[in-house]
């Protein structure tokens with residue numbers, strides 16, 4: 401989603417905002433822009449492209465107050481005119497979210513007026529200018545009263561040396577710096593600048609100057625929101641020696657597993673309290689988080705023998721879900737801000753379910769609404785493709801399922817404690833170059849597996865298509881012969897994950913079916929003897945042996961590395977795949 405940053409204080413605003421935007425680029429990289437205020441005048445620099453396009457513009461943007469934006473386009477194509485900030489009269493505005501009633505508002509207030517951009521956001525600045533009669537706060541309130549949808553807005557006004565902020569259904573934080581104050585979408589933007597932050601709540605309006613921050617609720621009553629520590633540090637966001645964040649974050653998988661285990665001990669009691677009396681589990685998430693939910697479903701059914709369903713969060717909301725007082729919903733989200741997942745969790749709560757959040761983001765919208773939070777110890781994940789957060793989620797969900805089965809974290813930890821070492825061995829020893837080369841040359845890649853391996857196959861497929869743009873699908877291995885086999889020919893690659901001895905024979909059949917149709921097949925496995933079976937016919941990538949249920953922690957590393965290497969062979973940027981953003985805060 402888009403990222404916003406604002407600063408008012410003693411230094412050159414455009415330089416500080418530019419640095420903040422670079423740290424928020426994972427939220428969108430279609431265009432970038434900054435507006436500053438100097439001598440009662442607003443100056444704007446904006447351009448299509450990544451945040452770097454602003455480097456040559458910031459010199460010309462004077463002033464100690466300003467707002468900036470990095471855009472993930474929803475309404476209106478990526479272009480210079482659609483780039484934020486949008487301006488009208490005395491105002492410049494940056495927006496993260498979607499104004500759902502912008503067409504109606506335009507018709508009502510600006511009938512016949514030609515707008516400069518095709519965005520839904522321009523209506524906001526036009527309305528501010530329309531409603532403003534010298535009283536900034538009441539103009540902001542009037543705008544908030546008519547907008548529908550989601551927004552985090554940072555505003556500068558030529559009459560006020562400071563920032564105004566409005567927030568509803570999109571994240572916004574206030575940061576307290578040494579020589580000024582900030583607003584941002586997320587903590588990393590303020591790393592190194594602010595050690596303390598305030599998280600705004602829906603409906604809040606904030607007026608921020610160099611020495612003072614005033615926060616009001618939706619009725620303009622002063623609101624106390626409290627300050628918390630900003631956990632993002634410059635060191636945690638640095639690339640170090642790695643060429644890409646994706647690779648760096650795959651290297652951090654072992655630490656993610658380890659930290660997630662440690663974190664679970666602190667919440668085990670609370671989780672078991674919330675799960676008391678529960679007899680059915682629904683797991684919700686999007687993309688990778690949904691895929692880890694599929695693994696969790698297997699854990700819960702196997703360990704606790706309790707019915708569990710995994711649902712795509714955006715679908716769950718509109719299917720009139722069956723919830724009883726003894727249903728618990730596990731909402732999984734790396735960012736904790738994914739709109740579909742947060743809204744699914746809120747719906748479940750409103751229907752009487754207990755909600756447990758599994759997330760990396762301790763102060764996110766998801767954690768604020770949940771009955772209990774299971775922390776994922778992955779740390780900040782910058783690459784758009786999820787890697788260490790997936791394996792962290794799997795670890796957390798394994799422990800959670802064990803709690804549901806009445807097994808203590810201490811007892812579960814015995815099996816988990818060897819996994820970081822096995823993750824390191826996997827990263828260091830496997831060679832995915834042949835498979836990556838096959839994928840890069842293929843017309844399509846098919847990830848196959850059974851049971852838990854099928855869940856990882858879905859994740860492997862998502863990862864490959866997301867960052868290399870190679871068309872890819874994930875299938876249960878047994879389903880191949882029911883349709884997908886028609887797509888297999890000399891230009892197709894099948895990646896077959898086999899970590900379950902019981903099902904190895906059945907999965908071997910799928911490999912044979914691919915080979916007999918002249919497709920290429922590669923097996924990712926820790927089952928013995930398969931090299932011999934497929935010698936000279938199919939490549940075999942060996943991962944270490946481990947507990948059957950924990951194999952996703954290792955097979956996931958293999959498919960993540962395949963996607964990464966394929967993206968490099970095809971000259972794609974693995975960290976910033978086209979059309980995507982890391983945290984999708986709109987529906």
Ligand code: AGP
Nearest residue numbers: 687688733734735738784785786
């Ligand atoms: C994963 O590689 C994707 N970038 C995407 O599917 C992601 O997992 C999804 O958007 C959910 O995000 P969340 O975990 O922050 O809720």
